[in-house]
Amino acid sequence: MTPLLEVRDLSVTFPTSRGTIRPVDGLSFTLERGQTLALVGESGSGKSLTGLAILRLVPPPGAIAPASVVRLGDHVLTDLDERAMRAVRGGRIGMVFQDPMTSLNPVFTAGAQIAEAVRAHRRMSGREARARATALLEEVGIPDPVRRLDDYPHQLSGGMRQRVMIAIALAAEPELLIADEPTTALDVTVQAQILELLDGLRSRRGMSVLLITHDLGVVAGRADHVAVMYAGQIVESAPTDRLFAAPAHPYTQGLFASIPKLEGQRGRLTPIQGVVPPPDAWPDGCRFAPRCAFRFEKSEEPPPLLPAGPAHLARCWLHAEGRP
Numbered sequence: 001m002t003p004l005l006e007v008r009d010l011s012v013t014f015p016t017s018r019g020t021i022r023p024v025d026g027l028s029f030t031l032e033r034g035q036t037l038a039l040v041g042e043s044g045s046g047k048s049l050t051g052l053a054i055l056r057l058v059p060p061p062g063a064i065a066p067a068s069v070v071r072l073g074d075h076v077l078t079d080l081d082e083r084a085m086r087a088v089r090g091g092r093i094g095m096v097f098q099d100p101m102t103s104l105n106p107v108f109t110a111g112a113q114i115a116e117a118v119r120a121h122r123r124m125s126g127r128e129a130r131a132r133a134t135a136l137l138e139e140v141g142i143p144d145p146v147r148r149l150d151d152y153p154h155q156l157s158g159g160m161r162q163r164v165m166i167a168i169a170l171a172a173e174p175e176l177l178i179a180d181e182p183t184t185a186l187d188v189t190v191q192a193q194i195l196e197l198l199d200g201l202r203s204r205r206g207m208s209v210l211l212i213t214h215d216l217g218v219v220a221g222r223a224d225h226v227a228v229m230y231a232g233q234i235v236e237s238a239p240t241d242r243l244f245a246a247p248a249h250p251y252t253q254g255l256f257a258s259i260p261k262l263e264g265q266r267g268r269l270t271p272i273q274g275v276v277p278p279p280d281a282w283p284d285g286c287r288f289a290p291r292c293a294f295r296f297e298k299s300e301e302p303p304p305l306l307p308a309g310p311a312h313l314a315r316c317w318l319h320a321e322g323r324p
Contacts, residue, residue: 003030004208005054005072005176011065012046012053014279021279022065024049025232031176031225036202036209038219038240040255041229044276047212048098050229051178054210055093056085072176091121094169096179100161104153110137110164111149114171121172136167141197159190166197173205180212195222216255220244228252231276231287237305238312248308249316250292286317294318 012024024046031037041047052058054070056077070077072092077085089095097103105113114133118124124132130149137145140163153161162182169177179198183191199222202209211223219226219240226243228236228251236249247253254272274291283289289299298317305313306320 002073004033005031005210006069007050007054008069008071009065010050010053010068010070012049012058012062013065014062016280018280023232023279024053027229027234029227029234029237031208031210033175033208034202034206035224036199036211036222038211038213038223038226039229040213040216040219040226042214042276044278045229046232047214047229048180051095051180051210051212054178055089055095057089087121090117090169090174091172092174093176093178094172094174096162096165096169096177096182098181098184100158100165101153103165104161106153109150109152110156114149114164114167117168117171132171133167136170137164139170139201140164140167141193142167157190158186159193162186162190162194163197166194166201170201170205174207176208176210177202178210178212181214182211183213183215183218191218198222216259228255231282232279233287233315234305235288235315236308236313238309242309242312246309246312248312248314248319249288250294250318251288252314254291286315 008028010024010027011022013020013022027050029037039047039050049058053064054077056064058064064078068078072088077088080088111130111133114136115126115129118129118132134145134149137148142148142160142163156164182198183194186194195218198209211218213219223240226238226240227234228249230251236243236247236252243252247256257270258272260269272291277283277287285300286292286295286303289295292299303315303317305315308314308319
């Protein structure tokens with residue numbers, strides 16, 4: 001079966017005084033229909049920029065490299081003109097941005113903003129769009145949706161604002177939902193509710209979800225496949241259960257070692273030494289080598305994604321055949 005989303009050799013460039021940098025550098029992955037792919041990485045790894053690049057919303061002066069290919073079903077999004085892309089944004093692909101307080105317009109009601117998204121992609125009267133907005137608020141779990149239609153963003157809790165953002169993203173029945181850090185700044189209980197909502201919507205609607213997060217705890221039980229990003233590259237890709245059972249890249253192993261445990265935790269957490277290098281100072285070889293306890297001579301060369309198990313890839317020379 002053809003995947004819903006195929007990203008091949010996606011790179012994003014920015015001109016700087018020191019030359020051109022690539023905060024997203026050669027990403028390739030696929031997302032199957034009806035599944036959830038989690039894109040995981042620290043702040044600055046390029047994961048949010050990847051979501052914007054798929055929608056061709058890279059902020060200027062950034063640009064998508066010419067060799068990049070983003071395919072949605074039978075359409076190559078990187079070949080479409082701007083008018084065709086506007087139909088894709090919100091139509092075939094819905095986006096939930098990081099901060100609902102800044103993403104929602106403070107001078108318009110929740111209902112008006114949802115209705116605007118509906119009418120942007122569907123021929124409806126104002127009354128029909130308002131009825132559709134009510135139904136969407138009910139679907140995303142907001143109590144008393146008729147009353148909440150006329151609330152402004154500041155009158156809603158953080159969890160409700162996020163639900164409104166999800167309702168806007170779902171307005172045109174998209175095939176793909178990109179959720180960029182959907183649980184940021186929410187308390188733990190609300191986080192669980194939002195993740196449960198996204199999972200239920202995916203199941204009921206049969207859509208695919210690209211879940212962008214820095215939190216490995218969000219991934220467990222919520223994603224079918226995980227791609228781990230570091231310094232603009234995917235360093236590990238595997239089915240979720242496989243990744244959690246046997247992380248193959250030293251960076252992924254470091255992420256798991258730094259997660260607090262409820263039981264059996266003794267002493268301090270084990271941090272990953274050093275910091276993520278900026279895009280204008282990436283090492284020539286393995287980008288994780290300066291922070292890696294397993295580096296060796298081969299680490300001076302840039303590694304490709306190498307097989308590390310069934311449907312499991314890791315960008316690490318430790319998995320190369322015939323290594324010393």
